[in-house]
Amino acid sequence: MLVLLGVLVVVLGFATKRNALLVVAVSGIVTAGIDGQSPNEILTTFGTNFASSRSVTVFVITLPVIGLLERYGLREQGRALISRLARLTTGRLLALYLLLRQVTAAFGLMSIGGPAQTVRPLIAPMAEGAAERKYGSLPDRVRERIRSLAASADNVGAFFGEDIFLAVGSILLITGFVNATYHTHLEPLKLALWAIPSAVCALFIHGGRLLYQDRLLARELQSVKSAATTSEEAGA
């Protein structure tokens, strides 16, 4: 029963808004201590598990080139490009990106997208550009929401696409854990097939919500626009 104190530490730290990195480290020390590990063993646990989990941090390597391209106007060009694609509205663009992200992730191409790789340099500016083209300059509130939705399309697409690919981390974790703990033999392929129904649901639910944004934007911004400009043609 006592080992559950570690979970309590996380919940309390989270509730009192302490620094999450510190909270998690403290919870680890508390749990390992209750479990009867010596200080020496606790340090070894922290060290070995840091070493074996480095792969989640390596996307840092993409930052210099993305930073360089942004200094030379990558984001501005993304906006310029969308301003020429007349038919893509904010909602349709984000829904299209959701579909692309799901399909590529299902084929194991996780690194094609991501917040640093595509959302910041391309998708968010393009989605904003589409709304700007139709309604002129956007209120901050709307700008924030469009950016948040761009990040959400990336996450939902990745999460509910990747498990269809059988060599992805979560599938390997399931087979690794279950086969080692319960001495059975579970095939990665079967798990991957069972990820498809949820993936289809996610596409319809989140895709539908993204498409619905076009109507929301129209309702919110039409009045702003008609007040601001008189010469421009009203949107379809």
Added chain:
Amino acid sequence: MIKAEWFYWLVGAVFVVMALQMLRDTTNPKRYGTAAFWGLLGVCFVYSTWVVDKSAPAQPLGVAVLVIAALAGFGRTGRGTAEGTPPERREAFAARYGNKLFIPALCIPVVAVLCSVLVKHWSVGGTPILEKDSETLLGLGIGSLVALAVGMVLLHERRVSVPVHAGRSMLESMGWALVLPQMLAILGAIFATAGVGTQIGRITEHLLPDGQTYTAVIVYCVGMALFTVIMGNAFAAFPVMTAAVGWPVLILHAHGNPAAVLAVGMLSGFCGTLLTPMAANFNLIPAALLELKDTYGPIKAQAPTAVAMLGCNIAIMCLFAF
């Protein structure tokens, strides 16, 4: 053979070089703490190589990881005021280079895919060119280097310090959240050895009356989501909830289809990931990268979908797993 560890050394070196730049950045009021944080992280990345092959003790690495957590936890890290390119100049550059700017950005995924699909099968004298099982990881590294080279040639940029500097300000805006996923992996391992899962299982045994399969499905799926919200990672929640409910109740007792139960259980955890600030790399880092005033913006955008998907997962498991 190109080894995954070489790539980790490169990442470590990038952290150390950026830390040296931070040390000289007088616009950052906490420059010493910030430089120590990232510099130490870089050293840890390299030292880990010998911890993985067990030729060096893991304890010094453990100490360093705790120091990193303390530096961030006690507010010793900060960021400088970056002197980026003014917007007018960026507009001018965009007009000059046009769509060519996309070429380097697209190099990263294209090279990564080529490595994990094609180069994977290449070998010289019997040894594969890329280390086995690390092809995708190495593809990301090689892709980024190719992209950087292509970008610098294309933009006639000769100073390597420019991309490093640009990358550093992005790193500073992400801050300590970048290290959180690794810290959670450590916590997950500690929870597994301490038997947190078996404890939760005992509690649910008391709460769950016999034979109520569908109630158990709800407990498993909602439990996966809630535990993921707490732990920030479905990977950490999965062993706990599966040892508690998934395996003993749903698979052994109710004879559920193991693949369906476990796959959908994991996806229920992903619904939790969409909802939690603890999943910093998916929710807080994008907010920082997109310069949002509301750090919880992405979570708010995801919440309705996450709740609906949890309902879908419960329905899918109830309908098809038994």
